[in-house]
Amino acid sequence: MKWPFFQHPEPEVARYLAGTPRRLSRNTPFSELSFLVLDAETTGFNLSTDRLLSVAAMPVRHGRAEAGGLRSWLFHQPDVAITAATRIHTILPSDSVGGTPERQVLQELLPAATGALIVGHHIGFDIGMLNAAMRRHFHTPLRNRTLDTALLSMRVLDAFRRTGYSNQRPPGLDEVCAHLGLSIWERHTADGDTFATAQIFLLLCARLRRKLGRDLVLGDLPFN
Template identity: 55%
Template sequence: MNWFRRHRDPLAQAYRDATPRRPARRQAWMELTFLVLDAETTGFKVGQDRMLSLATMPIRHGDLHVGEAADWVVFQASAPVNAASSVHGILPSETAAGTAERAVLAALLPRLHGAVVVGHHIGFDAAILDEALRRHFGTGLRNPLLDTAALAMATLDAFARTAYPGQRPPTLEELCAHCGITPLDRHTAAGDAFTTAELFLLLCARLRRRLDRPLQARDLPFTHV
């Protein structure tokens, strides 16, 4: 273990040291740091496709810190025009002028320190990010994950889980329509991160009212990569 610590990139080691795999069960929600994250990619296959853009929005003490939001267009040598590009609209000329993927991850790692990573259908984005971190820094994504689709199904009666085998998680559009949120710049990483952050805060407020007490970490449906 000491050999790995000595040879691991300092940015990666600092991230690992600062980021427990899971918060304490009774840690107050207001004490948690959340990082809402969204990525747009070259396609939908983990291990094959790459990030084209990435955006983050921090939440601390229950407040959005918009001034600390960050977003990047990521350089990729090959960015095919395909079904994914018809959704996110990122042109090959844009990603050709983007920031190197390693530099984007180097800027992201300090933002990930000790945070719960939140996103809508976050599993895919987290898997893409995990693979990129392993390629560039030799460490996977350690953060606990929180999917707003899963949180909505646990919080809103309209989207509650049923025994129906064909049930699917709600889309971001469906949840925004139900909750009265106007999406910002849909299918851009920055717009989706901001919209998801608003939705997350609303869902947590609904869950707090349902439980009739302050939220704790144990109330949230965490997962991991």
């Protein structure tokens, strides 16, 4: 069952829905926008059967990353198995047993997401996993607009510009960081990848601002 935001029985969800508009003016100045940079680690890549293991989020406001606001959660997933993904993020079943229940993590994450534009590298998958969890617990998906820094890099950086070939893939986080001369702190952790993505986002926005010769507005950025 789905509820309008003013009838949703969960107060955290009701406040989130009320404070997160579906549309914003394309002319909204960049300086007036609130962003939440986000990254998730999961048991695998199947939106139906895999589960969230960790998530991190960091606010970006007034053109600055609020590193002190970086927060991360480890999910309690007692039935998680060791998979190929484990070799990448190194989150073991014994780690997951001591985590926070999925429902509680979502309740704590929603205030940070309220009214924000969500930014991430290949963010579509992360949002897909979060939406699956939101539907399991609250019967509603996230409603934030999203920006993929991989796609933004293809718009801003000549090295990754679209070529017209159908098999061209968006660049990975490591590729973009290497091109920009950034090192990734704790790669393949939600915290480290979130911090790196925030740096990429702000650098790309600065380059786009110089390219356009004016301050950015929402319509300059490839949000979904």
